[in-house]
Structures are given as structure tokens and as C-alpha cells.
Amino acid sequence: MDDRFTALKRILTGALDRPAAERDAWVRAQCGGDDDLRAEAEAKLARLGEDASVLLTGGLEAFVHTETPPGALPSDGAPTVARYSLQERIGEGGFGEVYRAEQIEPVQRRVALKVLKAGLDTRAVLARFEAERQALAVMDHPCIAKVFDAGRTDQGRPYFAMEYVDGSPITDHCDRERLGTRDRLRLILRACEGVQHAHQKAVIHRDLKPSNVLVGGADGVADVKVIDFGVAKAMESPLTERTLQTEVGQIIGTPEYMSPEQAEMSGDIDTRTDVYALGAMLYELLTGHRPFDTESLRERGVEGIRKVLRETDPPRPSTRISTADRQAVTPIAANRRTTPNALAGSLRGDLDWITMKALEKDRARRYGSPAELAADIERHLRHEPVIARPPSVPYLAARFVRRHRIGTAVTAAAVVALVAFAAREKIQSERIAREQARSERVAAFLTDMLGEIEPQVLGEALWSDLRRRVETAQEGRAPGEAAAALAEFDRLTAGVNPTDAAMELLDREILERAAHTVEERLGDDPLVAARLRSTLGRTYRKLGLYERGEPHLREALALREGNLAPDHPDVLTSRSDLGALLVDRVELETAEALARSVLEDRKRVLGPGHVDTYLAHHELAHVVGEAGNPEEAEENYRIALEGLRRLAGDDDPRTLEVINALGFVLLERRKESEAEELWRESLERRRRVLGDDAPPTLESLSNLGFLLQATGRLDEAEPYYREALDGMRRVLGDGHPWTLTLNSNLGYLFRQQGRLDEAEPYYRLALEGRRRVLGEDNDETIMAINNMAFLLKARGEIEEAESTLREALAGFRRVLGEEHPTTLSTVANLAFFLEHDPERSARLYREAMDGFLRTVGEDDPETHRAMGNLASQLGRLGRLDEAEELFRQVIAARARARGDDHRLTNANRCSLAQIRMRQGADEEALELLQAAARHGYDVGEAIEEPVFARLRGRPEFDALFEESGGPITE
Amino acid sequence: MPRPHPPDITGILTGLDDGPVPAEAGEALFEAVYEELRRIARRLMNGQRPDHTLQPTALVHEAYLKLADSRRVPWQGRAHFMRVAARAMRQILINHARDRSALKRGGAWQRVTLDEDVAGRPDRNLELLELDDALQRLASRDARMAQVVELKVFAGMKVREVAHVLGVSPRTVDNDWKVARLWLTDEMKRGGD
Secondary structure, three states, X not given: OOHHHHHHHHHHHHHHHOOHHHHHHHHHHHHOOOHHHHHHHHHHHOOOOOOOHHHHHHHHHHHHHOOOOOOOOOOOOOOOOOOEEEEEEEEEEOOEEEEEEEEOOOOOEEEEEEEEOOOOOHHHHHHHHHHHHHHHXXXXXXXXXXXXXXXXXXXXXXXXXXXXXXXXXXXXXHHHOOOOHHHHHHHHHHHHXXXXXXXXXXXXXXOOOHHHEEEEEEOOEEEEEEOOOOHHHHHOOHHHHOOOEOOOOOEOOOHHHOOHHHHHOXXXXXXXXXXXXXXXXXXXXXHOOOOOOHHHHHOOHHHHHHHHHHHOOOOOHHHHHHOOOHHHHHHHHHOOOOOHHHHHHHHOOHHHHHHHHHOOOOHHHOXXXXXXXXXXXXXXXXXXOOOOOOOOHHHHHHHHHHHOOXXXXXXXXXXXXXXXXXXXXXXXXXXXXXXXXXXXXXXXXXXXXHHOOOHHHHHHHHHHHHHHHHHHHOOOOOHXXXXXXXXXXHHHHHOOOHHHHHHHHHHHHHHHHHHHHHHHHOOOOHHHHHHHHHHHHHHHHHHOOHHHHHHHHHHHHHHHHHHOOOOOHHHHHHHHHHHHHHHHOOOHHHHXXXXXXXXXXXXXXXXXXXXXXXXXXXXXXXXXXXXXOHHHHHHHHHHHXXXXXXXXXXXXXXXXXXXXXXXXXXXXXXXXXXXXXXXXXXXXXXXXXXXXXXXXXXHHHHHHHHHHHHOOOHHHHHHHHHHHHHHHHHHOOOOOHHHHHHHHHHHHHHHHOOOHHHHHHHHHHHHHHHHHHHOOOOHHHHHHHHHHHHHHHHOOOHHHHHHHHHHHHHHHHHHHOOOOHHHHHHHHHHHHHOOOOHHHHHHHHHHHHHHHHHHOOOOOHHHHHHHHHHHHHHHHHOOHHHHHHHHHHHHHHHHHHOOOOOHHHHHHHHHHHHHHHHOOOHHHHHHHHHHHHHOOOOOOOHHHOHHHHHHOOOHHHHHHHHHOOOOOOO | OOOOOOOOHHHHHHHHHHOOOOHHHHHHHHHHHHHHHHHHHHHHHHHXXXXXXXXXXXXXXXXXXXXXXXOOOOHHHHHHHHHHHHHHHHHHHHHHHHHHXXXXXXXXXXXXXXOOOOOOOOOHHHHHHHHHHHHHHHHHHOHHHHHHHXXXXXXXXXXXXXXXXXXXOXXXXXXXXXXXXXXXXXXXXXXXX
């Protein structure tokens, strides 16, 4: 083998393995000083993509092809085109047909051949196409399908050969994949990019519509390709330009996406015509309807169409949804994985305005280019203010104030600086440790930074910053590649919750390091250390990471207690902080004692009418409420509320927090309407003052949902939950306790509505989330497991339900103890699950019953429940005497505790009657039934039991039928 | 070449692991394959509809089935057959192209097209001859690469099949093919020095 050739081969192989941008450099490096070698390598590489055709087709094709006589008409009437081999017809319309074909020369590839129908002036069409050819040839964008060629078929019809796109119209794709609104927006962005590129090459599409905007997958990634560029213009002739119709009377073009100026047929088209069509498609993607209805358009004829497009305004997208017939719009919402109400809500505002601006009849008021439209859509996706929206102070204020609520906006740069700062501190250890003033500055700096952290803003800022960096790195690449890289970035990060990412980052990079800095550097000044630890602890609490925060707060408290007077406000604050965190972690005893002592101290030091004292009332109310003392809780809340309304005002966040908390207690004490009133007030105020996405607002939304759910208004509850959940995931992250609670609630809501399939994913989310954040040994986690078990049972998955419930039971035993009411209830629940196995079920009921008797006594409803169920099971097992004794016991107990008239007391009477029948004591059985009936119980169903057959014919028995509403039909 | 009796193709192919093919047997094999392929190709010429994409592998496969008892032939035998068939196909096509070149220019019809390289539309037969030349030059520098090209272009095989026939990895074949295309195209378009 030739050495020189070997070297050349090696270089070429290596070059082909590298990305295009790196090739030249690599070749140069490999060739060293050998110019000849380099020249040869470069010459060969220059042939990339230019393969001699015979290499690709082999000789055989031509071998046969050149033998075929020319102008042969195929027998089945299909068109034939030189150099192409038609495979299959894939579409047709007023213009002609489209075929999938294989091009044979000069390049072998798959194409789409659009063959126009006969009768068009072929020469004119081709000439017009030729005029556009130059521009078309230089278009190079991943979202544009290339047009390769035009010519005549063997039969004389004009054809266009275009890049073959294996995909479906964008509307079909979105519906089939059930893409949500944001994903649809991302796809339309791609279409805008492609059209924008064409506009920059001075090519206007003129016939944009869903069937020309295809979404196809290549390598598993779906992307948009706009097809038919240049075709529409070529097809238009001076003749048809004056009318919308052909001789046959059919409307040319697709009036549904046609802009008003196009309908005028004056020939005065510009780039904004394409913007209009994009707007119409956007409308359809968002609402499932076109802006103007097909039938109503076409039946009006040409003049009618012009009039409608010129004068009538289509309804706004959100209005289109909210005013539509529910039957019709539910499937539309389902195709976007949401419900009609939620859909209308998400369209209201930004998306309404963007769509309507794109559909403006007056071109001057439309977006000037697809790029402008795309930019506004992107702003919406990033929660920035959109241009389309009329600027009004509340809107702008809400957006900007939220984003800049931190005194100095925390950008990624600042984050990095902070980390670097902490790192540098380590190196310059000695000097800093000795400089008191400097430590103060460090402490102040860190406190300022940490105190204002908003994970959501930080997350978004990080994302934006990173994206900007990716964008900058693309400089120097071809525009197509740069766009692709950014699109790739967006795709990759779409699944990442920036808030979660930010939180992890915060914890790991900032807070951890800050903690170390504090430990190592600032041990000398306890008060500075205490301040920092307080901040850290509070930050951790805000992030929901209680385990991490507690040691810091304890340490802060210890430091302050050790270095300040016990009355010092900072000491009280630390106690209060710790208490708050502990409450959140459900360690109530310590929290309660702390809260009481804080209140007393503040009353003493600051006086009863001080804001901070009222806040202490609030804290105490919170704690005792959790501890199960609603009266004291309500009392303290009311004191706090009255005081704060007076001193801080109705809109003050602290006042609203008290309102929020008071509502819960009222709910517990069955004062639902007052609770609802308060919560609606709180929601309205919070929305107005803090904005839609502020955590307190989300809390209010969630609470109202909960109230509606608790009072049985399930349908009303759902939209509140959904809005709250959406916001929480965005703002607090998927792992935050609130998000988890909401997942749980929403799941339970669905379960109540019987929507078990929809419920399950939420249950799982809640469960997984709790496991992750709170750990296995937290009673909320175990409760989530418990709930899951019930869901599974409802769905009929008995075995899994049983094992899940056992898991929950084991958990409760571990965490709450054997004798805790919740544990015992779970034992009873397990017995309930196992009722198909009366032996085991009975044993479990007995265990539960014994436990209840020991702990809560004979008069507790839980005890009765266990007792009654046990008795039933014993009855099924045939242990009649035991069953009899137990039923008597429970009847007596229930009668005493709930009354003789209570439904359950009398139900038990009927059950006992059955037992007595089986024991042969007919008389007493009858008496029992009569007693039940006398107490207002509907015995109708009970007496149909076969066991009572012997009693039929007895007048007293038959009388029972009449009382219960009529005889049974045999 | 006079052949008193038809050669035992199966025998030749099965006997391969006994050692290299003896010259006469190799000749006989080649002749047989050549004949068969030519027969098949001519059949195509007469009745072929332009809609159908032609697959050289189909021809080769048909010839193989006709000539050898595939149940008895081990894989080395089949691989050998393919190499021979590719060579035979090449021969057929080159011969045909030579004939056509000689006859050229008379009765060729013009197709009206707006294709931009109307002037440079390749003369397929000429190209074939140029390829043959360039391929011979390649073979003297890198025999395996030339083999890869022959199998792919004239027998229409896929990379994996070629790898199997040549006993190398598909990666090797892929690299060879990519580089060969560059080299041959450049050689052909330059007119060869």
C-alpha cells in the first residue's frame, strides 16, 4: 500500500469524524509542513456532498433508464417526470396533486413532487417560478423545506420538486400529541423563525396554513418545516389575481387564513400578510377554532368574504373558549391536557393580546414581522411583559415590581460573586478573622443577599443568563446552526424546573458555604455569627428545608441567650423563629411552650398593644390550633386580627396571614360561611397587592379550594386548586411542602369526583414528594401512603391497596406509637380492606376496638365503628353468641352517646335482629325491627333479607312494609 | 472458453475452506456468474417500467439462487460469490457503456428543464467509464477500499453486507466508503492525471 495514500486516508477519515467548523484546522495541524498533502486533502474534502452521481446510483439505474423509450405514457394515467421515480400520491387539492418520489439524477434523494393540474399556463407558471428561483436557492433554514426544481412532466403539466417532509400539519400534530399551550407556542415560534428567514431573503409565502406547516420527527425530535415557499406566487396568474375564483367557481386559496389585503386581490402583499396567517394559526392552536368559521365564510361568496375579513372582529381566544358550549369545548381542552375553565384562564391576557395583534386588520397595527410576533411569544413564555398588551400601570407594576422586588436584583453574576467571595474568604483567613468591622460587613452583605432570596427569580435569572451565554457562544456559526443550538438548549431545559434547580444551587453553593464561612471565620464574634445563623435558618425554613434550618436557629438562639440579656428583642426573635420552624415540623410541645413564653415576654416588655405582641398572639394561636385546641386558637387569632387591622391596616401581609389562619380554625369549628368570607377577602387583597404568583396569594387560592372541597362544592374547587398548583410549581418548586399538599388535595378531589385515573398521578406525586422532603418517618408522608391505599382500593386494586395500607400502618406504629388514634384507625381500615377474609378482618377489628377502648373509651365514635364492624364479622363467621353480645354493647353505647334516633344505632338494631333470627329468637328480632322503625329508621331494605322470611305473614311484620313505603314485588 | 460440462458452482463454493480457489474453477465461476447476470439484466431492459427503482442486489441474489444450491454453501462461499458477482456486474456495465459510447449521439431527445446545470448534465455512460478508470487507480493504492466501492456500487450492497463479505467491521467499511467517494469524485472530475 502506498504510504502517502495511507497518510491521506488517515487524514480524511479523521477530518470526516470532526464537526465542519473544526475540519480545516485539524487538517492543517495533521499535515504539518507538507503543503502538497494538505492541498490534496483539502481538494478531496471540497468534494463533500458533490459525489459523482454514478457512485450513488450505481450503473444499473442508468443502464436501464437509458434504454427506455422517451415520452412513454404509463398505462394508468399517473404523471411521469424525467429523472424522478414517482412512488405514491400523498395529497391533492384544488391545485393538483402531491407525490412522494425518488429523484434519480443529478442527486439521489427523496422528494415531494407537487404536480399542478392541467389547464394552467405552464410556461407562465414556470417563468414566474424562475423569477423567484434565485431567492429560493439561497434560503437555508431548518424550518424551511427547500424547493429544488421545477419543470414539466412528460405530460406537459408544471411540477415542483421539494424537500420531502415526513410529518403532519401542525394542528393535527398538536392535537394528536395533546400538547399543552406552552408547547404549542414553542412550535409556532419555530414556524415564525422559518418564515422570518424567508422574509429576510425577500420571499413571502402568501399561503401559510396548517397543511403548509408540518411537524415531523427526525431522529426522534419533532421540528417544524414550512413547505411550499415560492409556489403560491408562481401559481398566481394575472387572471386569477383579479378574482378569488376559477372558472369552475371554486374559491382558490384558503380564505380561513387569508388576510384582508389578500382578499382584496390588489396584489399589494407584504411580509405582514404572512404575519396574519401565522396569527390565524396561533388562534387555531390555542382555541381549536379558526378565527373565522369555514362554512360561514365560504357560503358568503367572494364579496361576503372580503366584507367579513375587513370588518368583523373575531372573538378573543379566551372568550371563544369561555362562551362556547361546554360539550364542544371539553374535548378541545382535553387536547391541551386541561379543562375548559383553566384553558380560558390561561389564554386570558397576554395570549389574547398577542393573537389579536397578529390578526389586526390594519397592517400598520399588526406585528411588523414574524420575528416581532415570535419575540412577544417568547416574552410571554418568560413571564415578561408583552408588547401587545396595552400598557397600564397595574400590569407593568405587577410584572416589574415582582421581578425587582429585591433591592438589588440577584442575578447569576451576583450569585457567582457571592460564591467566589466565600471562597476567597477562606484563603485570606487570618486577616479577616481579626477584623471586626470587616466581619460586620461580611455579615451584613450575606444577610442582605440571603434575606432577599426569591428562588423563582433566581432560577429564571440563572436560566436566562445561561441561555444568553449559549447564544453568545454561537456567534460565528451559520444562522441555522445557531438557531438549532438555542432550540436544543430550550428543549433540554424545558423539563427542568428552574425554581428547583435554583433551590438546589442555593443550598449547595450558597447556604452551605455561608454556613462554613460562619463556622470557620466568624466564631470570634458570637453576635455576628448569630445573625448569620438566623438568616440561614430562616432561609432554609422559607425553602421548606426544615432539617437544615433547625440547627442554625438553635445555635443562634443559644449564642444570643449566652451573650445578651434574656429580654433582648433579638433573643425573643430567635425563640420565635425557632418556634415557627418547629411548628412547621410538627414538634408541637416545644413549640407551644416557646410560643407562650414569647407572648408573655412581649406583653411584659413591649406592652399588649404592640404590633409584635399581636404577632405573638398569632404564633400562639397557630401552635395551639395545631395542638388541637381550637377555642384558644380562635380567641388569639381574633385578638391578633383586630389589633393588626387597626395598627397595620387591612392590606398588610401580616393581617392577611392572620385572616388566612383564622379561616382554618373557623372551618374546624364549622363556621364555614365566615371562613369563606374571610378567605375571599384575603384572596382579593393579596391578588391586588402582591400579585397572582406571590406565595401568599397561592396560599389563599389553595385554601379557598380546600374550603369549597370540604363543603362539597367540588366543581368550584377545581379551578382554584389548579391555579394554585400551577403557581406553586413555578414559584416554589415541585418539592415544596405546599406543592405536595396541593397535589394531595387535588388528588383527593378527583377521587371524590370518581375521577380515579386522574387522581392517581397526583397521589403519587404527593407521596414521592413527601418522602423526598420530609422523609419516611414523617406522619404526613405516612398519611400520603394511607391515602394512596384508599385510592388503590377504590380503583379495585385490592392487593396493592392492602400492602400499601400495611406499609402505612407500620409507619404510623413507628412514628406515632401503637396506641395513637391514627394508628388504631389504620388498623380498623386494614380490617375494612380485608373484609373478604372474615377471620383476619375480625382479629384486626378486635385489636382496633381494644385499643380504642383503652385510649379513648367507650363513647368514642371510632370505638363504636370498630365494635360494630367486629360484630358483623363475627356474625359472618357464625359466632353468633359473641356477635350478639357485641351488638348489644354497641347499641347501648351508641344510644347513649349519639341517641336512640341515630341512624347507626338503629342500623345496629337491624343487624342484631338478623343475628337473633339465626339464633331462633324470632320474637325479639321482630321487636328490634319495630324499635328501629319507631325511631325513624327506614327498615325497608333490611326486612327484605331472606333471614326474615319466617316472619312474613305476621301482621306486625307486614305492617313494617307499609311504613317503609310499599310492598315488595315478587 | 470451451466448457465440456457445466461447472459445479456449489462444489466450488463449498470447497473454499480447503484453500484458495484453483484458477480454472475461479474462471469457471466468474463466467457462470457473468452469463447469468447478463441474462437477468437484459430481461430488465425489455420490460422495465420507469417507476420501479432497480436494486442490483436483487439481480445478484437471483443469480446466486439460480447458480448455487444455497443450502449447502457455507457463508464464506456466499461471500465469495458476492465478490465475484460484483466484479461481473461491473464488467457487464462497463462493456455496455463502452458500446453505448461508441454509438453515441443520434436520436437522443431533449428534455426541457429549468435545471440550472443543463449544460453540465452528466453523460451516464461516460461517467461509468471514468469510474472504472479511477477505481483501477484506487485499487493499486488501497485494494480493500476499491473492493468496498465495487461491492457497493455494482452489487448495490449495504455497509453491513459489505462488512460481512469482506470480513471487516462495518465501521471500517463506512470509513473506506466515505473516503473513497471523496477520492474518486475528485479524480473523476479532475479528469485524472
